Amino acid sequence: xxxxxxxxxxxxxxxxxxxxxxxxxxxxxxxxxxxxxxxxxxxxxxxxxxxxxxxxxxxxxxxxxxxxxxxxxxxxxxxxxxxxxxxxxxxxxxxxxxxxxxxxxxxxxxxxxxxxxxxxxxxxxxxxxxxxxxxxxxxxxxxxxxxxxxxxxxxxxxxxxxxxxxxxxxxxxxxxxxxxxxxxxxxxxxxxxxxxxxxxxxxxxxxxxxxxxxxxxxxxxxxxxxxxxxxxxxxxxxxxxxxxxxxxxxxxxxxxxxxxxxxxxxxxxxxxxxxxxxxxxxxxxxxxxxxxxxxxxxxxxxxxxxxxxxxxxxxxxxxxxxxxxxxxxxxxxxxxxxxxxxxxxxxxxxxxxxxxxxxxxxxxxxxxxxxxxxxxxxxxxxxxxxxxxxxxxxxxxxxxxxxxxxxxxxxxxxxxxxxxxxxxxxxxxxxxxxxxxxxxxxxxxxxxxxxxxxxxxxxxxxxxxxxxxxxxxxxx
Amino acid sequence: xxxxxxxxxxxxxxxxxxxxxxxxxxxxxxxxxxxxxxxxxxxxxxxxxxxxxxxxxxxxxxxxxxxxxxxxxxxxxxxxxxxxxxxxxxxxxxxxxxxxxxxxxxxxxxxxxxxxxxxxxxxxxxxxxxxxxxxxxxxxxxxxxxxxxxxxxxxxxxxxxxxxxxxxxxxxxxxxxxxxxxxxxxxxxxxxxxxxxxxxxxxxxxxxxxxxxxxxxxxxxxxxxxxxxxxxxxxxxxxxxxxxxxxxxxxxxxxxxxxxxxxxxxxxxxxxxxxxxxxxxxxxxxxxxxxxxxxxxxxxxxxxxxxxxxxxxxxxxxxxxxxxxxxxxxxxxxxxxxxxxxxxxxxxxxxxxxxxxxxxxxxxxxxxxxxxxxxxxxxxxxxxxxxxxxxxxxxxxxxxxxxxxxxxxxxxxxxxxxxxxxxxxxxxxxxxxxxxxxxxxxxxxxxxxxxxxxxxxx
Numbered sequence: 001x002x003x004x005x006x007x008x009x010x011x012x013x014x015x016x017x018x019x020x021x022x023x024x025x026x027x028x029x030x031x032x033x034x035x036x037x038x039x040x041x042x043x044x045x046x047x048x049x050x051x052x053x054x055x056x057x058x059x060x061x062x063x064x065x066x067x068x069x070x071x072x073x074x075x076x077x078x079x080x081x082x083x084x085x086x087x088x089x090x091x092x093x094x095x096x097x098x099x100x101x102x103x104x105x106x107x108x109x110x111x112x113x114x115x116x117x118x119x120x121x122x123x124x125x126x127x128x129x130x131x132x133x134x135x136x137x138x139x140x141x142x143x144x145x146x147x148x149x150x151x152x153x154x155x156x157x158x159x160x161x162x163x164x165x166x167x168x169x170x171x172x173x174x175x176x177x178x179x180x181x182x183x184x185x186x187x188x189x190x191x192x193x194x195x196x197x198x199x200x201x202x203x204x205x206x207x208x209x210x211x212x213x214x215x216x217x218x219x220x221x222x223x224x225x226x227x228x229x230x231x232x233x234x235x236x237x238x239x240x241x242x243x244x245x246x247x248x249x250x251x252x253x254x255x256x257x258x259x260x261x262x263x264x265x266x267x268x269x270x271x272x273x274x275x276x277x278x279x280x281x282x283x284x285x286x287x288x289x290x291x292x293x294x295x296x297x298x299x300x301x302x303x304x305x306x307x308x309x310x311x312x313x314x315x316x317x318x319x320x321x322x323x324x325x326x327x328x329x330x331x332x333x334x335x336x337x338x339x340x341x342x343x344x345x346x347x348x349x350x351x352x353x354x355x356x357x358x359x360x361x362x363x364x365x366x367x368x369x370x371x372x373x374x375x376x377x378x379x380x381x382x383x384x385x386x387x388x389x390x391x392x393x394x395x396x397x398x399x400x401x402x403x404x405x406x407x408x409x410x411x412x413x414x415x416x417x418x419x420x421x422x423x424x425x426x427x428x429x430x431x432x433x434x435x436x437x438x439x440x441x442x443x444x445x446x447x448x449x450x451x452x453x454x455x456x457x458x459x460x461x462x463x464x465x466x467x468x469x470x471x472x473x474x475x476x
Numbered sequence: 477x478x479x480x481x482x483x484x485x486x487x488x489x490x491x492x493x494x495x496x497x498x499x500x501x502x503x504x505x506x507x508x509x510x511x512x513x514x515x516x517x518x519x520x521x522x523x524x525x526x527x528x529x530x531x532x533x534x535x536x537x538x539x540x541x542x543x544x545x546x547x548x549x550x551x552x553x554x555x556x557x558x559x560x561x562x563x564x565x566x567x568x569x570x571x572x573x574x575x576x577x578x579x580x581x582x583x584x585x586x587x588x589x590x591x592x593x594x595x596x597x598x599x600x601x602x603x604x605x606x607x608x609x610x611x612x613x614x615x616x617x618x619x620x621x622x623x624x625x626x627x628x629x630x631x632x633x634x635x636x637x638x639x640x641x642x643x644x645x646x647x648x649x650x651x652x653x654x655x656x657x658x659x660x661x662x663x664x665x666x667x668x669x670x671x672x673x674x675x676x677x678x679x680x681x682x683x684x685x686x687x688x689x690x691x692x693x694x695x696x697x698x699x700x701x702x703x704x705x706x707x708x709x710x711x712x713x714x715x716x717x718x719x720x721x722x723x724x725x726x727x728x729x730x731x732x733x734x735x736x737x738x739x740x741x742x743x744x745x746x747x748x749x750x751x752x753x754x755x756x757x758x759x760x761x762x763x764x765x766x767x768x769x770x771x772x773x774x775x776x777x778x779x780x781x782x783x784x785x786x787x788x789x790x791x792x793x794x795x796x797x798x799x800x801x802x803x804x805x806x807x808x809x810x811x812x813x814x815x816x817x818x819x820x821x822x823x824x825x826x827x828x829x830x831x832x833x834x835x836x837x838x839x840x841x842x843x844x845x846x847x848x849x850x851x852x853x854x855x856x857x858x859x860x861x862x863x864x865x866x867x868x869x870x871x872x873x874x875x876x877x878x879x880x881x882x883x884x885x886x887x888x889x890x891x892x893x894x895x896x897x898x899x900x901x902x903x904x905x906x907x908x909x910x911x912x913x914x915x916x917x918x919x920x921x922x923x924x925x926x927x928x929x930x931x932x933x934x
Contacts, residue, residue: 116821
């Protein structure tokens with residue numbers, strides 16, 4: 001009885017992994033095709049048209065900031081230098097306990113004002129609104145800590161007066177033409193495109209000067225390199241692939257453009273949501289499908305947002321646990337969409353994928369190990385088959401990772417150095433062992449936190465955006 | 477020794493796994509080889525290309541004037557691409573004299589003819605490239621080929637043809653676009669089409685009007701939008717017709733166009749549009765009124781300031797804040813409306829646009845002081861307190877600080893007195909605390925009479 005149960009479980013697991021790998025392979029093929037086409041289009045794109053056209057819509061940049069005194073001034077300066085015809089920058093000081101607000105006040109000569117604030121979306125109380133004497137495009141909202149990024153973004157959104165909002169993390173850095181590039185699909189199809197997202201890349205290891213990334217290099221730390229691989233795979237294959245099928249469920253909260261009226265209609269970013277970016281896009285899909293409206297959520301790998309990733313196990317673990325916690329929370333909140341024909345391919349394909357192959361993946365993996373152990377104990381496990389299957393899984397996953405490096409090579413080529421390319425390829429082999437297993441543990445922690453009802457943000461240690469440390473002579 | 481296939485058969489299901497494993501390994505090795513070989517090949521290609529570019533640049537003048545015959549470089553694909561690339565780049569920034577020489581080179585070398593031929597014969601990405609190149613050449617001979625590209629079944633080619641025609645900047649370039657648009661037969665992104673038409677019809681807006689009058693209903697908003705961007709004063713009477721069109725998008729575009737019409741006519745038409753049932757028509761109307769920067773627009777913009785739609789109020793406030801010489805009258809009239817939202821919107825806009833800072837700075841100019849004082853007192857009554865208090869304490873010019881402090885002292889604003897409690901903190905420098913205390917003393921009678929009035933009411 002136990003034996004047949006174990007065999008049945010192993011068969012199920014086999015088909016689970018087969019399905020997962022086939023889906024990722026399909027996404028890889030779609031992503032390669034989409035990236036090559038996009039690259040062709042970008043070679044002949046005329047960004048000047050977007051810059052000079054009277055039809056290019058203005059944007060409100062929303063920047064939530066909590067204890068960001070190390071980097072807030074540099075971030076805001078680099079945002080104000082962006083190349084875009086018309087935009088405003090609204091920074092929310094979300095109850096920071098450090099000198100975030102005082103840094104801004106001093107640097108931009110802010111004065112507190114009686115600026116009209118109409119809270120269409122409910123947030124924690126706003127203590128004051130500051131205007132700059134030197135920079136008319138900058139507004140700073142000072143509010144009580146809301147305990148989440150959503151609250152801070154919503155406070156800024158209440159002040160947004162432009163038809164599109166772009167959410168940018170305070171510790172991230174956009175490239176100067178990032179807004180032009182991310183708005184290109186919006187400008188081309190303003191009636192349908194309701195949200196657009198760019199790619200987030202890892203800034204660790206690169207040289208930053210005067211608010212822009214000068215020399216793009218890979219980081220030296222193991223964890224940071226793993227995250228480079230992860231981000232490349234997640235964005236260049238995952239998001240590009242889902243975008244090709246018009247089933248994109250997430251726009252990165254670090255760099256995403258949304259239609260303001262739609263966001264406000266949906267109540268902005270949900271306060272209880274930890275994965276607020278995923279939650280908003282899923283709710284957009286839900287609302288627009290219910291209204292039977294034609295729409296598009298776009299991903300473009302061209303506009304880049306550079307962000308600092310955690311460099312310690314503790315910080316990274318906390319971040320990944322939080323992301324998985326947010327995923328669980330969002331999927332549960334929108335569970336009515338699961339296998340619901342009313343939501344079309346989103347409900348019947350994208351959402352089930354997220355449930356089965358993202359949310360439950362760490363549980364299935366653990367159960368798989370248990371099942372294999374029991375089978376081995378009962379003498380039901382073919383050792384040869386097991387080793388071959390493991391090897392196949394490892395090699396196939398490495399193939400997918402290499403696919404992302406291939407896309408990077410064929411299209412964006414940010415890492416031009418031969419040494420960086422060699423490191424990228426080498427780390428493809430390390431991503432699936434041992435990093436993936438550690439990642440599974442973090443994700444399990446996220447599920448456990450969700451089941452316990454733990455929804456607090458934990459601090460990520462940051463070094464700050466600035467000149468990056470040079471590698472030691474031993475490493476070079 | 478059994479063969480490999482026999483071995484795999486003997487393995488049973490594991491054989492399948494082994495096959496999959498070997499295939500994946502082969503794919504990984506293949507990918508690796510592809511990446512490395514491709515990078516190596518690109519390196520060699522760009523090294524050769526860079527060398528050729530240097531050679532071409534050294535012989536550039538001879539290539540352009542024909543001293544080096546075209547057949548020397550036309551037959552090599554790399555040389556041809558380099559020469560064409562440099563030619564098209566230079567055309568973007570050339571002076572008129574250089575432009576004619578470059579166009580002459582395009583013609584006699586056969587580059588233009590070959591691209592026209594490619595645009596007509598090829599399909600897919602090759603046609604797309606040819607159409608884009610033709611567009612960059614900006615020559616009238618390319619118009620028929622680009623026009624044919626508008627009918628391509630692939631969207632990318634239609635986009636390339638539209639962009640190409642748009643770059644011409646000639647009314648002749650607009651005709652193929654307008655013909656198809658007016659029949660509803662062109663499917664390209666609307667923004668691209670609008671940009672192309674705006675660029676081509678800028679010199680002759682009447683051309684757009686002609687097609688607008690005879691176009692299908694679905695195309696009228698788009699053509700009206702084009703007209704809105706390029707209208708000139710001689711279209712006044714036609715704009716009057718469009719302003720009363722049944723389609724709201726056309727009315728909105730007419731409002732946009734009226735910002736460049738004769739002010740007396742524009743103001744009267746826009747005054748009607750400010751009461752339109754559609755919010756975006758009202759919005760366009762107040763934006764156009766703001767751009768006129770005419771004092772006659774003040775009552776109409778004040779009416780817009782009290783609109784039920786917030787965007788219309790915001791843009792009305794923007795328009796009013798541009799009339800810097802009339803701020804005193806505007807603020808007094810706004811106060812008379814007794815619409816709290818309207819007043820706050822105006823004050824917010826003045827704060828945001830720097831109007832308050834300018835008024836405060838104007839206190840230092842004897843010629844503008846009286847008006848500035850009156851405007852600031854009106855702004856104060858409208859709710860602009862924090863920023864003025866902040867400027868009393870922190871303005872860089874001590875004379876301005878003094879004048880502003882005396883002005884606030886004379887204002888008898890009881891709310892100001894209450895607000896000063898928030899500014900007065902233990903860490904404040906002595907000088908600033910003294911100023912605050914002085915102001916409190918000045919405003920104390922006003923605060924006392926307010927307290928008395930409250931007691932009486934209670």
